[in-house]
Amino acid sequence: MGLSKTDNFTTEQNELAAFAKALGHPARVAIIEYLSTQANCVCGSIVDAIPLAQATVSQHLKELKNAGLIQGSIEGNSICYCLNPEKWKKFKQMLEPTFTHIEQPVCC
Amino acid sequence: MGLSKTDNFTTEQNELAAFAKALGHPARVAIIEYLSTQANCVCGSIVDAIPLAQATVSQHLKELKNAGLIQGSIEGNSICYCLNPEKWKKFKQMLEPTFTHIEQPVCC
DNA sequence: CTTCTTTATCGTATTATTGCAATAAGACAA
């Protein structure tokens, strides 16, 4: 139905899915990579770095913000978008069990 | 347009996005968690563990398989789905720079 | 106040995703 049945799953499962979904687009991956390597966090610089229209980049930033992966703060006339360390720690923590599991594959 | 402009991004960015996108649904998170904790990998057991119709679960399994996060092997009359360790290692490796970066937040 | 800069939102077209019933396809058993 195009509508995810989130009620059938745990809060944690939904949160992990939300993190992953937010990262599930190359433009948003590029934004995160940019923020991980650049000291510059001004919105306009991100827009310049991503090969999409300003409106589209703004939309992607909004989704990353909604998922909590980035946070925005007003910096004079512009806006500074930065990674949200706590959410990323949680994201990492939720992936850890699977990352650990694949070290000793037990299956077929 | 509903069509991702993947051409504008690197192969790596697209691959990371594909991994993340595959994990971007609670049902698929639940499947991965199941495979990370259960020794049982038979398709039917997964279907039983996920509160969705068989056809829907089969579709989610297909997406995880397309992304490479799981692999299926014929096991007698049924099919065994397991995590693909190599792809998960790559996934982890691609997230590492950001996981590392958030240890020393340098931004606003 | 006016203008410019910066970012967000709206409207819209297009395509993708989700979900399930129904059905198909394949292997195995009798």
Place this chain on the structure above:
DNA sequence: TTGTCTTATTGCAATAATACGATAAAGAAG
């Protein structure tokens, strides 16, 4: 062969996501 069990595929309806031009909103600069 016939039936059963297991998994995949098809077809469809409903909803979500992607992209961008146009426009709005809010400050800064003059």
